[in-house]
Amino acid sequence: MRILVVGAGAVGGYFGGRLAVAGRDVTFLGRARHAETARKHGLHLVSPHGNAVVHPQVVLAAQLTGSYDLVMLCIKAYSLEAAIGDIAVAVGPSTMILPLLNGMRHIDRLVQRFGEERVLGGACFIAVDVDPDDRIVQLTEIHRLEYGERNGEASARIAALDTALQGAGFEARSSDQILQVMWEKWVMLASLGAVTCLLRGHIGEIAAVPRGADLARGILAEASAISRACGYLPGAAFLARTEKMLTQEGSALTSSMYRDMSRNAPVEVEQILGDLLERGRGVGVNTPLLEAACANLRVYEARRVKQI
Numbered sequence: 001m002r003i004l005v006v007g008a009g010a011v012g013g014y015f016g017g018r019l020a021v022a023g024r025d026v027t028f029l030g031r032a033r034h035a036e037t038a039r040k041h042g043l044h045l046v047s048p049h050g051n052a053v054v055h056p057q058v059v060l061a062a063q064l065t066g067s068y069d070l071v072m073l074c075i076k077a078y079s080l081e082a083a084i085g086d087i088a089v090a091v092g093p094s095t096m097i098l099p100l101l102n103g104m105r106h107i108d109r110l111v112q113r114f115g116e117e118r119v120l121g122g123a124c125f126i127a128v129d130v131d132p133d134d135r136i137v138q139l140t141e142i143h144r145l146e147y148g149e150r151n152g153e154a155s156a157r158i159a160a161l162d163t164a165l166q167g168a169g170f171e172a173r174s175s176d177q178i179l180q181v182m183w184e185k186w187v188m189l190a191s192l193g194a195v196t197c198l199l200r201g202h203i204g205e206i207a208a209v210p211r212g213a214d215l216a217r218g219i220l221a222e223a224s225a226i227s228r229a230c231g232y233l234p235g236a237a238f239l240a241r242t243e244k245m246l247t248q249e250g251s252a253l254t255s256s257m258y259r260d261m262s263r264n265a266p267v268e269v270e271q272i273l274g275d276l277l278e279r280g281r282g283v284g285v286n287t288p289l290l291e292a293a294c295a296n297l298r299v300y301e302a303r304r305v306k307q308i
Contacts, residue, residue, distance in 0.1 A: 001164040004029055004068040004090050006083050008038055008058065010128040011100060012074030013136040015145060017043045017054040018169035027057040029064065029086060037134050046131075047138040049169065061085075067092025070161065073099040073106075074124075077271035080106055084113050091118065096157060098147055100124045102268060103186050105275045107150070120158075121178030122147040123185045129259060144171040148178035183232035188242050189255065190276050191220040194293035195246060196258040197267075197300075203251040213247040215289065220246055222287040226280035261300055264307075269297035 001024070005016035008030035020026045020043075028038060043054040068090050075083050080101065091097065091114055098120045099106050110119045123146045127139040145165060149155050158174055165172035175181050192203075195216045199206050206212040220243060224234045245253065257267045273294040280287050 001025065001069045001160065003027070003070045003072065003164070004064075004087070005072045005074060006087060007074035007079075008043065008056075009074070010130050010136055011124055011126065012072070013043050013130070014045060014047075014126060014128050014138060014143065015074065015100075015124065015170060016056070016072065017045050017052065017136065018143075019165075020054045020056045021052050022168040024164065024168065027059055027068075029061065029090075030058055041134070044133075044135040045138070046135050047143070048141045049138070049143065064089050066090070067095050069095065070164070071095060071097045073097065073101060073110075075101065076266070077101055077103070077106060077268045078266050080109060084109070088113075094157075096120055096161060098122045098161075100145070101271065102189050103271045103275055104182065105271055119150070120147055120161075121150045121175075121182055123178070123182050125185070127253075129256075144173060146173045146175050146178060146181050148175040148181075150179055152176045152178075180232055183227050183230070184234055184238050186272070186276065187220070187223040187227050187234055188238075188245075190223045190272050190290070191216070191242065191246060192253070193255040193257040193272055194219045194223075194290055196255045197261055198289075198293040198296055202258075203246060203248055203253040207247050207249045207251070216246040217243060219289045219293070222280075222285070222290045223276065225285045226276055226283070226287065229283035229285050230279055257297070261297070264304055266304070267297055267301060269294060269301055273297065 003024055003026045005012045005026055006029045008028045016026055016028055038056060038058045043056060045052045071087055071090055095118055097110060097114060097118050099110060100122050125142050125144040129137055129139060131137050149158055154176060162174045195206060206216060227234055260267045277287060277290055277294055
């Protein structure tokens with residue numbers, strides 16, 4: 001299976017790097033800086049599951065030729081439109097597009113551009129960052145990909161994809177309920193991002209102040225209510241696990257949005273919170289805490305853009 005990994009940053013570098021180490025036919029499509037770094041120095045993975053240095057095949061958009069069997073989109077939401085233009089030449093009649101973006105808005109856009117049949121559902125579960133030395137650093141032990149047909153079908157191509165991703169140094173799991181998986185991840189990410197960005201701290205700091213844990217529970221309840229009203233009832237085990245994660249005393253956990261905000265980088269406020277709130281308003285769900293968090297991040301983003 002010819003695999004094109006779009007994005008050689010944290011998520012793409014980690015999962016694509018593991019696939020390359022496992023001997024899969026992987027090519028990275030990256031921006032000029034990332035591509036040059038990967039060519040000269042390789043991708044350095046630092047992980048509780050073992051470190052690795054990968055010297056992958058890397059191309060720029062202008063160098064793409066021919067179609068791929070699988071295109072893994074491992075980018076931030078604000079890079080989606082540029083990526084859609086870049087990958088067009090790589091998408092053939094039987095290409096599978098596996099997007100690992102957060103939320104759901106990207107699915108609509110990809111279907112609009114490439115057709116219903118080419119777009120799979122997908123979610124990644126990993127805490128990973130790129131450190132100042134351009135190393136891809138896994139922050140916790142979780143490193144899981146889930147994928148499947150959005151209609152729940154057990155198709156031959158999902159079986160082939162599952163075979164390609166198994167045994168590659170991370171947990172790979174096909175799902176016949178991938179939209180449920182994606183919605184639950186969205187609820188978790190929106191809640192974690194909202195509480196850490198709104199309250200400007202990691203989970204342990206928030207849990208240590210009066211009513212901090214209650215605010216986290218309130219934010220989770222609002223995000224869950226939107227998901228439920230949109231037809232995706234969050235499971236009891238998921239809710240219990242997420243509440244514990246959001247209120248754990250002494251936890252150093254933060255969200256990627258908080259880490260991005262802390263270094264004055266762009267944040268995925270519209271993909272993770274804006275779109276969720278728009279869907280919530282459409283089904284009549286009242287979400288004052290999420291609205292406050294979203295407004296906070298929009299103010300930050302507007303100020304950041306003015307400084308560029």
